[in-house]
Amino acid sequence: MASSSSSSRRAAAGDDDEEPYLLGFIIAKIAGLRHHRGRYTISGRENVGLVREPLNAHDANAIRVDNSRGVQAGYVDRATAAVLAPLLDGRHLAAAHGIVPASAARYARAAHQVPFQVHLFARPAAAALAAAALAASGLDLIHVDHPEFALSESAIVQEQTKKSQGDVDRLFSRVGEERKSRVDPMEAPGDVVVSQLFDHQKAALGWLVHREESCDLPPFWEEDEDGGFQNVLTNQKTDERPPPLKGGIFADDMGLGKTLTLLSLIGMSKARNVGGKKARGVKRRKVEGAEESRTTLVVCPPSVFSSWVTQLEEHTKVGSLKTYLYHGERTKEKKELLKHDIVITSYSTLGQEFEQENSPVKDIEWFRVILDEAHVIKNSAARQTKAVIALNAERRWVVTGTPIQNSSFDLYPLMAFLRFQPFSIKSYWQSLIQLPLERKNNGTGLARLQSLLGAISLRRTKETEGGSKSMVSIPRKTVLACYIDLSAEEREYYDQMELEGKNKLREFGDKDSILRNYSTVLYFILRLRQLCNDVALCPLDIKSWLPGSGSSLEDVSKNPELLKKLASLVDDGDDFECPICLSPPVKTIITSCTHIYCQTCIMKILKSSSSRCPICRRSLCKEDLFIAPEVKHPDEDSSVNLDRPLSSKVQALLKLLRRAAKEDPSSKSVVFSQFRKMLILLEGPLKAAGFNILRLDGSMSAKKRSEVIQKFGRIGPDTPTVLLASLKAAGAGVNLTVASTVYLFDPWWNPGVEEQAMDRVHRIGQTKEVKVVRLIVKDSIEERMLELQERKRELISGAFGRKKGGKEYKEIRVEELQMMMGMK
DNA sequence: ACCGCCGGGTGCC
DNA sequence: ACCGCCGGGTGCC
Structure with missing residues (x-):
């Protein structure tokens, strides 16, 4: 549910008044995570989409929550949905948009629900009404004038990428490096191509085939140990393997014989197809059934037609690659086109047909599309560009003879054509590449662009050739255990704690009772683990937490239960964050309902509105807030007692x-x-x-x-x-x-x-x-x-x-x- | 008992 | 969900 923009007529000055603006946000919950696959892919600060489901059989107020890849993660909790749905349906709210705190994302896959922020947009005319309805409902609208919170919808995206600018650059340069794994050169298929390839062409052919057939994850994706996949750049997660990027940019210098190499590639899949049929019988036939064709569509400016034709004549066996020129007077029959190995057309022809009803090129699921001299798609608004991007094909190539990373045109359409996520999503392209590029004062944009292009393109100049490294193999890993005896004193502490724990466990007796006292048992386990490391970890550390300075709020150490909860959070090194400002809390407050906020954030809310916990809506008064001691900053703490x-x-x-x-x-x-x-x-x-x-x-x-x-x-x-x-x-x-x-x-x-x-x-x-x-x-x-x-x-x-x-x-x-x- | 209380079933919408 | 909540079973001690 993106905020809609009234871009169509913006002549009159008053038009701006209709633009929806950010009213503020509320804290709601994503419920039902357990029922939806999207929970695996929720990552920190992820923007999630909210989709109204008025026809939902269980609740007419239902609002679905989708992660940034469009996979459902759950629903907005029923209570909140009951308030938001009428406002959205009545257009009092123009849009709603969610963002999941990093700490919540961390447990989303195991949890039943997680809190998240829902940002609400309204048109000025309806804003007052919407705000009043929200106030009446008991939801706390947190206003944008909050000190930590100055953002518009686009700022959310920026915020998301800003947080790790340094990391982002490192990731880019890494992608630039890792691509150079060596690929074996390949001979041209002899039954199609009659010319002998040069070494650099064999290398290119090997690379092209490798790109089309490797099952590698696309750049920036990594597999994690539990079988899921994560995009290290955007933090998106998914349990479905992202499809490999079959294709890329072939950007050799003019005169290195790109067309011949491409003809060899085309001949290769044709030849393999024939060979495969004999060798692998049934299996291959099945695959073929699923594929519409093995026909390659070549799109190029008409001036290049003749070059393709002469290259075909010069380098391939007569009739081995059947070619159709789809230009001027042309067939409307899909079948007719699919009889050929190559269909050549022009960008303008595609553009013309883009809006036509029966265009075979538009409908065919091509085996492969090659954009030759791809500069034409520099204008993302052009019909030709849209037509090219919309083409159906699994294998997609951009071919050019000029070093595109130095040219100024917008490369976004190229990414869209290649379906290279996340750069094929405009907001990501803008914030990760385009904006840094325009700022120019540092080389960030260019450096990223170069490594990005490097990861998916092959470019050799006439002067330098090759430059490939050998494949990386990882040396062995051996795992050993070093067993340690505790000193007599440590053993005494340990045994005592263990005995206490065992007694407690026996005291609880049956399973249900143990479960009811789960946290107590975990507490003992934690202490025992700490004692194995160093007595100083436990329990002195809790005593050493001194009350926060001069606050009227009560020190949490007077409330052992809450203290325990805080202690386990801190001890486990979990960095939690305030769900209101999405930052590590300043003056950490823990509520009697065990939710954690910044002192200023929660105080502001309690003052301004309903005096309820934004997460669980329990009513809160000042006595329910406990101030946690400042978590000592490691640097201040290095003067450890060495005696x-x-x-x-x-x-x-x-x-x-x-x-x-x-x-x-x-x-x-x-x-x-x-x-x-x-x-x-x-x-x-x-x-x-x-x-x-x-x-x-x-x-x-x-x-x-x-x-x-x-x-x-x-x-x-x-x-x-x-x-x-x-x-x-x-x-x-x-x-x-x-x-x-x-x-x-x-x-x-x-x-x-x-x-x-x-x-x-x-x-x-x-x-x-x-x-x-x-x-x-x-x-x-x-x-x-x-x-x-x-x-x-x-x-x-x-x-x-x-x-x-x-x-x-x-x-x-x-x-x-x-x-x-x-x-x- | 038109209640309270217990404990099992249950769990997004 | 180690919760909350619902609704059925139950009913002196």
Whole structure:
């Protein structure tokens, strides 16, 4: 539901008055996530579409929520929909548009519902009425004059991309690099092409065939370990494999023989088709049935017709490539066209037919479309351009002899033609490429454009040729465990905590009771895990949280339940955000209903309107707000008490690191922990031992993070050799291949999370063998977590199938808890 | 009992 | 969903 624009007649000055503007937003919930595939693809700050479903059988007010790829994620919760639907239907609201906070996106795939912002647009004439209706309904309209919140609809898109400008550039340059994987050259099909190809043409042919037939993910897409797919640029996620980009830009210099190469490509698929029939009988025939044809449509300016014809005559066997010139007087029969291997037409012919009823070129599902001298589609408004973009074909090529990245015309139509997502979506193209390009003061736009084009195009000049690297293969990875004995003192703490936990569990008794007290059990598990790492993680850290300064609000530490909730959030290194301003909270407030906001954000709302929690609508008064102590910023915290003896695990890590440094002083390591605090605790001892270290965690801004990664990537004397990283901060796309050793400081029961961490180091670009060392405390919850990992792996690999409906699922969970506590 | 309370079924719309 | 909510079963202690 985009805000509609009245662009058709904008002569009169008063016209602007009709433009819808952003009234503000409300916080609603996406409900029913469990029922819709779109939940897998919700990512942080994703814009989601709201689609009114007046004919929904269950609720006439239904409003569907689609993710940015158009896949349904759920519905707007019933209560909110009941308010919004009449306003939308009555045109009091011109549009509504959702945005999902990053923290909510993180749990969307597991949750039943997540909160999100719904931005509301109204025309001035209807705005007052809409606002009044919203107020009457009890929904809190958060106005745009909120300090953190100055945006228009387009600003939302900008906001989304702005957040990681540095990351974005790194991603672009990475795409530019990775494309250069070597592709084998190919000989022209002898039964069609009579000429001998030059080496560079064979290489080009190999590349063209590779592009058409490889099943690689399109640029910027990566597969994650749970079988889903993520676009590292836009953060879109999907569980359906994005289709490969079959085609690209063939931009060799004039005179290198592009047309001959293309004829070889066309002959190739024809020849293969014939050969395949013999070799693979049934299978091939089935595929053929699904395809309409093997006919290639060539679109070019009429001046180039003759070039194609002469090249055909000169280089191909007579009659081996049947060609039809679709220009001037021409057939209307699809069948007739499909009898040929090549149909050549002009851009203007296509343009003419674009709006006609029976145009065979428009309707045919072409095997392949080639746009030759593609400059014609520079004007995105032109009918010809639209016609070309609308053509049906799986394989799409743009052929040009001029280096297009230096020319000034709009390349957006090209992306649209190639169906190269997300650049084929105008707003993405604009914000990622076009705007930076126009700003010009830095090279951002051009650099991105070049790597983008580099990823999908082949361009050789007459002077330089080749430049291909050998295919990358990744060296081996070995995983070892280092078992650690706790000191007598640590063991005492640990055993005591474990005993307490076991007693509690026994006290709860039956499964239901355990489930009711789930959080308490988790609390013990958390504490035990912390004790394995370092006594200092627990429980002193909670005591050390001092009340916020001079506020009239009550300190959360007087409310143990809420404190526990906050503690687990912070300890797990989860960076949460205020759902009102979508930023990390400033002066964190936790409500009695356990929702987290900035102090200013929530106060403003409570003052302005209904005094209810924007997330759960429970009524709130000042006594329901608790101020959380400022989460200490790591930098202020590095002066850790060094008098304390080092924990057994820290000592073990130091030993391992020292040994590795002795063997190879230049080797680099990454230490992963799930506890941000642990990383901070490690800083002091490691520095004291003479290591040059860096830390990377979730509390850092995207900019800071990329800075850290960059620094760690430097090679040479006096460069950092140890990176302390939190599992979650080193997310998808982060490349830590300068390191060759990984220390997993603490285990996690989901093996996938650890895999992901290892893969930051063990991935394309790694030149050394990778060693992964798990640090495991003997006879502790950590050993049991390893066992659980094993079980999970079995579960994942399907050994247990899918027989866990309802109760059985619960049983597994309770068993897990009991097992963790050493009771089964 | 035209109630309260318990506990199972249930879960977007 | 480890919730809330609905509606059926139930009914001194």
